[in-house]
Amino acid sequence: xKLTVQTYSKMIFQLVRRFHAGPVCRAAESSLLAKLRKKxxxxxxxxxxxxxxxxxxxxxxxxxxNDQAQAMGWAKATKLAGRTALQGLVAVKFDKEHGALVxxxxxxxxxxxxxxxxxxxxDATLACFKFAHTHMQAKGPVTKMELDSEQLANLATQxxxxxxxxxxxFIGTVGENAVLRRAECWKANxxxxxxxxxxxxxxxxxxxxxxGKYGALLAYKQPNDTEDVGRQLCQHIVGMGPRKIGNKETDxxxxxxxxxxxxxxxxxxxxxxxxxxxxxxKHKVEVIDYIRFSCGEVIEANMxxxxxQPLDTVQTLQ
Amino acid sequence: xxxxxxLQSLYCSFTRKVPLKHSFLPSNRLYVGIFxxxxxxxxxxxxxxxxxxxxxxxxxxGHVDHGKTTLTAAITKILAKDGLAQYVSYDEIDRAPExxxxxxxxxxxxxxxxxxxxxxxxxxxxxxxxFIRNMISGASQMDAAVLxxxxxxxxxxxxxxxxxxxxxxxxxxxxxxxxxxxxxxxELLELVEIEMRELLSDFGxxxxxxxxxxxxxxxxxxxxxxxxxxxxxxxxxxxMDEYVxxxxxxxxxxxxxxxDNAFTVPGRGTVVVGTxxxxxxxxxxxxxxxxxxxxxxxxxxxxQIFKNSVPEALAGDNVGxxxxxxxxxxxxxxxxxxxxxxxxxxNHYKAKxxxxxxxxxxxxxxxxxxYSQQMFSGTWNIAVRIDLEPTQQMMMPGDHGEVYLTLLExxxxxxxxxxTVRENNVTVATGIITETRSSINVPxxxxxxxxxxxxx
Numbered sequence: 001x002k003l004t005v006q007t008y009s010k011m012i013f014q015l016v017r018r019f020h021a022g023p024v025c026r027a028a029e030s031s032l033l034a035k036l037r038k039k040x041x042x043x044x045x046x047x048x049x050x051x052x053x054x055x056x057x058x059x060x061x062x063x064x065x066n067d068q069a070q071a072m073g074w075a076k077a078t079k080l081a082g083r084t085a086l087q088g089l090v091a092v093k094f095d096k097e098h099g100a101l102v103x104x105x106x107x108x109x110x111x112x113x114x115x116x117x118x119x120x121x122x123d124a125t126l127a128c129f130k131f132a133h134t135h136m137q138a139k140g141p142v143t144k145m146e147l148d149s150e151q152l153a154n155l156a157t158q159x160x161x162x163x164x165x166x167x168x169x170f171i172g173t174v175g176e177n178a179v180l181r182r183a184e185c186w187k188a189n190x191x192x193x194x195x196x197x198x199x200x201x202x203x204x205x206x207x208x209x210x211x212g213k214y215g216a217l218l219a220y221k222q223p224n225d226t227e228d229v230g231r232q233l234c235q236h237i238v239g240m241g242p243r244k245i246g247n248k249e250t251d252x253x254x255x256x257x258x259x260x261x262x263x264x265x266x267x268x269x270x271x272x273x274x275x276x277x278x279x280x281x282k283h284k285v286e287v288i289d290y291i292r293f294s295c296g297e298v299i300e301a302n303m304x305x306x307x308x309q310p311l312d313t314v315q316t317l318q
Numbered sequence: 319x320x321x322x323x324x325l326q327s328l329y330c331s332f333t334r335k336v337p338l339k340h341s342f343l344p345s346n347r348l349y350v351g352i353f354x355x356x357x358x359x360x361x362x363x364x365x366x367x368x369x370x371x372x373x374x375x376x377x378x379x380g381h382v383d384h385g386k387t388t389l390t391a392a393i394t395k396i397l398a399k400d401g402l403a404q405y406v407s408y409d410e411i412d413r414a415p416e417x418x419x420x421x422x423x424x425x426x427x428x429x430x431x432x433x434x435x436x437x438x439x440x441x442x443x444x445x446x447x448x449f450i451r452n453m454i455s456g457a458s459q460m461d462a463a464v465l466x467x468x469x470x471x472x473x474x475x476x477x478x479x480x481x482x483x484x485x486x487x488x489x490x491x492x493x494x495x496x497x498x499x500x501x502x503x504x505e506l507l508e509l510v511e512i513e514m515r516e517l518l519s520d521f522g523x524x525x526x527x528x529x530x531x532x533x534x535x536x537x538x539x540x541x542x543x544x545x546x547x548x549x550x551x552x553x554x555x556x557x558m559d560e561y562v563x564x565x566x567x568x569x570x571x572x573x574x575x576x577x578d579n580a581f582t583v584p585g586r587g588t589v590v591v592g593t594x595x596x597x598x599x600x601x602x603x604x605x606x607x608x609x610x611x612x613x614x615x616x617x618x619x620x621x622q623i624f625k626n627s628v629p630e631a632l633a634g635d636n637v638g639x640x641x642x643x644x645x646x647x648x649x650x651x652x653x654x655x656x657x658x659x660x661x662x663x664x665n666h667y668k669a670k671x672x673x674x675x676x677x678x679x680x681x682x683x684x685x686x687x688x689y690s691q692q693m694f695s696g697t698w699n700i701a702v703r704i705d706l707e708p709t710q711q712m713m714m715p716g717d718h719g720e721v722y723l724t725l726l727e728x729x730x731x732x733x734x735x736x737x738t739v740r741e742n743n744v745t746v747a748t749g750i751i752t753e754t755r756s757s758i759n760v761p762x763x764x765x766x767x768x769x770x771x772x773x774x
Binding site: 033034037041043044045048087107108109110111113114115116173174175176200201202204213214235239240258269270 | 381382383444445446447469470471472474475476478479480482483501502505506509510512513682683684686709710711712714716717
């Protein structure tokens, strides 16, 4: 008996609903909603709300959504702010005299593969790269600047927006926490000093912009008549993760070559029969400085005891 | 009338609950056990369809906030009522212990439950790399996936990546669970469904037939019995039972048996021992003994299971096989006994591989092409050279990807066969075969001098 009542009530309900909104009209509303959603990519609930507010005027709804996106992004970003973001990518962009290395974190590696994420990190890297061109003052052979989350957020992208705004928009669309973790901007002040970068996995053809799980920037001096090994050295740094360059006089090589943390004493990655020192001597290279990011390492290590390069050439924002 | 109802409900709950609660798995297993033994005793061939509860591996994928964990918790809660699972709360799943499986840290929650038809192992992996690692290490091969999407958000940008993963790990069956259906109206549900079907079709799934179930995992977890509550979860479970076909033992392929051991029976000949992996092995059938560069033709003179001679044996049976005209010297552990001309030997394979991180006991240094080490698979091991895809410069510990394997001698490996690579007695990599390629020459037994041809 209960079953029959249920069936009847369902039928009546459907009947009433059909009177209320005819199938033609409903289909039109749906397709409008579907179109708006496909065009803007905002969540279904928001698209519907926008259409309701503007009496199914798609154009008005769209512009309203775009206006609201920033606010909604901020709201979402604030809501998700506490969540751990360990995944993500490290991106590098460089030319001969400038370099930028940026880490952007998110919660799952699915998001890190999404094109919206790739766009976000590229924007951030380009912003840092531009910053390296315009804002860095000369002092020493290489001017280095370390940027943290807050400083990064205040940089402006090419479209004039702040990175923090872009990030909030991004969080709004993917619904996952994302953090601009850190960045490094470099500028060479001397014609002899060259800057190069490398990320792993590397793109099939060498390019001046790439993104991966690991990344490094390297500043070095090398005369033009020898074969340029900057990229290879940078690959070595990404692969072997040395802690410091090392000094021939003060540092001693480790007993087990596998545990070696000084760059110059390590076996050269691309030909283990040489040490890096020998390779440097052969190609007349002088390594001035390097920096290596491994995605998620900051959070994992919780920052204690992270060994840093000598800070005397570092310039701060103030 | 109400009296009758009360009686009926009493009767139903009595017959349903009591026997099941007490005799859930152990008795089930026992039953299967008895059945197997008895069928073995008479003849294995007569009853190929065992009355055992079929097993199925299923996983949940979806955006972090769309309710994967809640859904898993709700499933266990609903089944726990029928005594078919143990209730696992949201917190317990969320705090999934990092599981140590074969030396690899797999960040995944594994939960088991049964429906009336099948037993399910449910995996909930947080990330892409975790899924791949899970698959490569063989911790669980997923047969089907439940894609969870929240009705109020609809598919997210990264849903594409979720489906890409499903394709990558070879999941054939996808069921969509539209969660939080109580928060929106029917029109929006329809739209989510349309969008999902489009997306599924984009990734090569049959978008029109993929089952979609609307419900609310949260409601079900709270014991709500309305349309989107518990009934939606039951609907999902019955869809899982129906839509994902049972995994049957492969009895139709030509037989294949890895050799575990071999001995000589005086006056009769050489007997090889092993477990049949697939197919049916018949007495007097032609067979090949393959491996370590050898290909020996022979005939199966006799097949024995537990010292009883049988006319044929099935996949899954542990058998001793008497081979005609075989010398014990030519048999080595790790060789394969296969139906004549069904398999071929080669030393070149393509594989998916995962390099263990330093914390998992793996290498510290990256891996380059021409990396040569000892490879272990099944009951044998052999020297192998690993070459990366030409576009790839190196692989770091913790990376996974496709590589080319070149073995020192010809062996038979089937697609999906797992292997590990060890360096100085430490496991540094694990992988599965994805493609067999035609054999290449190893000059003078030196792997370092092999020249690879990349045709694609």
